[in-house]
Amino acid sequence: MTASYILSVDQGTSGTKAIIFDVDGNIIVKASEPLRTYYPSPGFVEQDPEEIYQNVLTAVENCYSIFLEKLNGADYTLLSCGISNQRETFVVWDSSGKPLYNAVVWQCKRSVDICDELKGQGLEDMVNSKTGLTIDPYFSATKMMWLVDHVPAVSLALQRKDAYFGTIDTWLLYKLSGHQHYATDHTNAPRTLLYNTYNLRWDDELLSKFGLINLNLPKVQNSAYKFCTSDFNGIFHEKIPITGIIGDSHAAFFGEECFEIGMAKATMGTGSSMLWNTGGKAEQSGNGILTTVGWSLPNQLHFALEGVIVSCGATLEWLKNQLGLFAGHEEIEALATSVSSNEGVYLIPAFSGIGAPHWQKDWKASIHGITFGTTKAHFVRAALESIAYQIKDVVLAIEQETGQPLRELRVDGGITANGFLMQFLANVLQTPVTNIGITDVSARGAALIAGIGAEYWKEISDLPKASYEDFKKYEPKILNKDMVSAYETWQRLLINKKE
Numbered sequence: 001m002t003a004s005y006i007l008s009v010d011q012g013t014s015g016t017k018a019i020i021f022d023v024d025g026n027i028i029v030k031a032s033e034p035l036r037t038y039y040p041s042p043g044f045v046e047q048d049p050e051e052i053y054q055n056v057l058t059a060v061e062n063c064y065s066i067f068l069e070k071l072n073g074a075d076y077t078l079l080s081c082g083i084s085n086q087r088e089t090f091v092v093w094d095s096s097g098k099p100l101y102n103a104v105v106w107q108c109k110r111s112v113d114i115c116d117e118l119k120g121q122g123l124e125d126m127v128n129s130k131t132g133l134t135i136d137p138y139f140s141a142t143k144m145m146w147l148v149d150h151v152p153a154v155s156l157a158l159q160r161k162d163a164y165f166g167t168i169d170t171w172l173l174y175k176l177s178g179h180q181h182y183a184t185d186h187t188n189a190p191r192t193l194l195y196n197t198y199n200l201r202w203d204d205e206l207l208s209k210f211g212l213i214n215l216n217l218p219k220v221q222n223s224a225y226k227f228c229t230s231d232f233n234g235i236f237h238e239k240i241p242i243t244g245i246i247g248d249s250h251a252a253f254f255g256e257e258c259f260e261i262g263m264a265k266a267t268m269g270t271g272s273s274m275l276w277n278t279g280g281k282a283e284q285s286g287n288g289i290l291t292t293v294g295w296s297l298p299n300q301l302h303f304a305l306e307g308v309i310v311s312c313g314a315t316l317e318w319l320k321n322q323l324g325l326f327a328g329h330e331e332i333e334a335l336a337t338s339v340s341s342n343e344g345v346y347l348i349p350a351f352s353g354i355g356a357p358h359w360q361k362d363w364k365a366s367i368h369g370i371t372f373g374t375t376k377a378h379f380v381r382a383a384l385e386s387i388a389y390q391i392k393d394v395v396l397a398i399e400q401e402t403g404q405p406l407r408e409l410r411v412d413g414g415i416t417a418n419g420f421l422m423q424f425l426a427n428v429l430q431t432p433v434t435n436i437g438i439t440d441v442s443a444r445g446a447a448l449i450a451g452i453g454a455e456y457w458k459e460i461s462d463l464p465k466a467s468y469e470d471f472k473k474y475e476p477k478i479l480n481k482d483m484v485s486a487y488e489t490w491q492r493l494l495i496n497k498k499e
């Protein structure tokens with residue numbers, strides 16, 4: 001009997017993972033390839049578009065080689081491929097397929113002044129009412145405006161209507177299809193600040209206000225859709241269909257099985273993205289929480305509210321690399337639990353500003369409450385607590401917006417191995433925190449989406465469930481006065497920073 005498999009390509013900021021899953025949702029083989037990032041000026045973050053594409057091909061080739069070796073001649077079918085991608089990062093190219101500039105990464109801050117100008121023109125409310133987002137360098141459009149202003153090749157191509165814009169999924173699809181297909185999905189388009197999340201169309205008024213009316217934009221399809229076929233530049237003897245495209249945070253949302261309204265997930269990586277399922281309703285947010293599309297299937301669109309946290313694991317990396325407080329991440333939990341409390345030490349991790357629900361791009365990081373008795377353990381504990389407090393800020397804002405309590409928070413990312421942080425988070429939220437035990441959850445989500453796009457599964461109820469072999473659930477402990485007081489101090493510090 002011929003066994004069926006699905007290829008998942010998870011193209012992230014730091015590299016690409018290629019993973020082959022069986023149709024029971026199990027990982028069969030995987031390979032990863034690191035990706036170089038460039039920092040040409042302070043606040044500028046770029047990647048080479050061709051290096052991104054080659055990075056994907058290398059990861060897929062290595063994965064496929066391992067797969068064939070493991071099968072040892074057994075019959076198989078690659079049903080399809082799903083792609084998850086780093087969101088907001090974009091490429092602009094001309095009709096020949098030549099990139100006009102490097103890929104501008106989501107972390108890049110080059111358009112801070114442009115954002116201030118747009119807000120000064122009173123456009124914030126209009127932008128939010130159409131996109132569900134806020135005017136911030138995090139999103140693609142203002143950085144595209146910067147390219148038009150500062151890169152002659154981009155400006156000239158735009159004048160000629162020969163500038164093709166695409167987030168990384170679109171660039172990969174274009175390349176993998178031999179320049180034949182130019183498309184994206186409902187989770188990536190809303191992250192550009194050019195797409196109306198409520199009527200699901202590229203918005204001419206936004207394009208006009210941003211001076212981008214001549215920009216070519218990809219066709220927007222469901223996340224589960226038969227986009228094209230590809231042999232991945234000759235890696236496969238026969239072309240396989242690409243039937244799923246989804247932003248990485250949304251892929252994790254889907255892979256975490258947050259299928260019910262009121263369920264949420266938090267991916268804890270360099271930053272953190274928290275997505276909260278609102279079902280078929282696009283909730284309009286007025287308190288710093290973003291509205292976005294969670295995922296889209298044939299005849300089924302799920303919306304979400306999102307809280308973007310700029311610094312999560314990056315805070316710990318700073319403590320390690322810049323202050324030298326520990327040599328490896330395996331030391332972190334022991335340091336945090338070596339003290340009974342933070343003893344009044346708080347870290348506000350606004351290294352690149354602070355995200356939802358505050359959206360203060362000009363803030364700088366700060367440490368409060370240091371005494372002669374403060375040790376490196378207090379710094380580490382304060383850093384971990386800052387992650388939980390930022391998530392708490394987002395949860396409170398969404399609960400106020402929806403009038404509904406959080407049912408359960410599912411988490412993924414390397415930091416979730418820290419038991420102290422997970423228990424502290426459950427205590428602060430007073431809600432169960434669950435790690436379903438799958439490390440490559442974005443890749444899993446992309447594979448599941450692709451399986452629906454290939455019509456192997458018809459609907460969500462047909463999907464294989466996670467095995468939960470390494471399932472961990474953290475139940476909240478009773479909230480005491482010290483916990484309440486600590487969070488109130490955190491909030492007071494933020495208020496003082498605003499003032």
